[in-house]
Amino acid sequence: MLILGIETSCDETAAAVIEEKNGRFSVLSNIVSSQIKIHAPWGGVVPNLAAREHLKNILPVIETSLKEAGISIDDIDLVSLTSGPGLIPALLIGVNTARTVAFVFNKPLIGVHHIEGHIYASLLESSKKSNNYRILNEIDFPALALVISGGHTQLVLMKKHLSYEIIGTTLDDAAGEAFDKVARILGFSYPGGPIIADWAEKFQKTSFTDIKLPRPMINAKNLDFSFSGLKTAVLYTIKKNPEILKNNGRLSQISHEFQQAVSDVLISKTVKAAQKYGPKTIILAGGVSANKEIRKQLGEAIAQKLPGIKYLIPDIKYSVDNAAMIAVAGYFRWKNETNKNKFKNSWKSINADANLKLK
Numbered sequence: 001m002l003i004l005g006i007e008t009s010c011d012e013t014a015a016a017v018i019e020e021k022n023g024r025f026s027v028l029s030n031i032v033s034s035q036i037k038i039h040a041p042w043g044g045v046v047p048n049l050a051a052r053e054h055l056k057n058i059l060p061v062i063e064t065s066l067k068e069a070g071i072s073i074d075d076i077d078l079v080s081l082t083s084g085p086g087l088i089p090a091l092l093i094g095v096n097t098a099r100t101v102a103f104v105f106n107k108p109l110i111g112v113h114h115i116e117g118h119i120y121a122s123l124l125e126s127s128k129k130s131n132n133y134r135i136l137n138e139i140d141f142p143a144l145a146l147v148i149s150g151g152h153t154q155l156v157l158m159k160k161h162l163s164y165e166i167i168g169t170t171l172d173d174a175a176g177e178a179f180d181k182v183a184r185i186l187g188f189s190y191p192g193g194p195i196i197a198d199w200a201e202k203f204q205k206t207s208f209t210d211i212k213l214p215r216p217m218i219n220a221k222n223l224d225f226s227f228s229g230l231k232t233a234v235l236y237t238i239k240k241n242p243e244i245l246k247n248n249g250r251l252s253q254i255s256h257e258f259q260q261a262v263s264d265v266l267i268s269k270t271v272k273a274a275q276k277y278g279p280k281t282i283i284l285a286g287g288v289s290a291n292k293e294i295r296k297q298l299g300e301a302i303a304q305k306l307p308g309i310k311y312l313i314p315d316i317k318y319s320v321d322n323a324a325m326i327a328v329a330g331y332f333r334w335k336n337e338t339n340k341n342k343f344k345n346s347w348k349s350i351n352a353d354a355n356l357k358l359k
């Protein structure tokens, strides 16, 4: 089965083709046109600028994804698209394009939740070149997903495929949002996550140890998060010691301490959730899962405190927004539906929903 994935919920125009054979996936193409440079001067994504760029890029991106996969649109069996949540002007471009493609070429269309895509991204591996059809990372249920992106920070319990219960969430900023806002305070560009990670990596433990940031809600009994106070703590530290901004050693120190504070809280809550719910698999998902330290430290915590639990992380290229993850989530929605007639003319019923709930 060949699936075309389309994603335009935020600032990446993405299309991908994946092939499913007996429950195994191969990514035939994964095209992402990034708008980072366009939004960087504003320090965040400007919805109308995003929509304008999606409109410009969506057809070439889809055409390139088909070309790279070596197929034509006629070969596609299913179109899967992010119908929400996200920025409404941005979502509308993807939804209207996908609906038109599905109508004109008579293809079934499935709308998936963006976070569902992130969760399923860890099933994607292998490439056309190696001609490997593998599902290396099968999920054993119940599974616990730690979703950390620019818009979300959630602990999601999955008793089976496509079943989601949110057992913890952020009360204010998402983890990625905190990275981006702190990067702004430190004078770095957008998106700040990877830049803070690079500065943190340069930190030498012997240089300075005097910057200490809080680990918000780490001892709270519930599984919720809060990152806004951490961001404010960085702001006050800089206000008190503005020389930090002019000293590379200090900048790497504060980046390291901030990243470690986020990591400590995320890991502590994930371990607590796992101890309470007893999952067989822990899945790390979302753009912040590209962070090498968080990937590594969560792996170490699981090995130490939760032995025997399977740990799934997406390949870095499938951590941040892409359409291959949307295609694989769409496949599971397709497979789960016994009455395939439901997908006849399904383009008529797919709408953009900026506040789509994960369910």
Ligand code: KG4
Residues within 6 Å of the ligand: 010, 148, 149, 150, 151, 152, 175, 176, 177, 179, 180, 191, 192, 193, 194, 197, 286, 287, 288, 289, 290, 291, 292, 319, 320, 321
């Ligand atoms: O999932 P994603 O691509 O888009 C949303 O759905 O929001 O996540 C983007 C977020 C941004 O906040 C970005 O700063 C963060 O992921 N990010 C990182 C890293 N790479 C991307 N945060 C920390 N470390 C990274 N290496």
Ligand code: ZN
Residues within 6 Å of the ligand: 114, 118, 149, 150, 286, 287, 320, 321
């Ligand atoms: Zn995302």
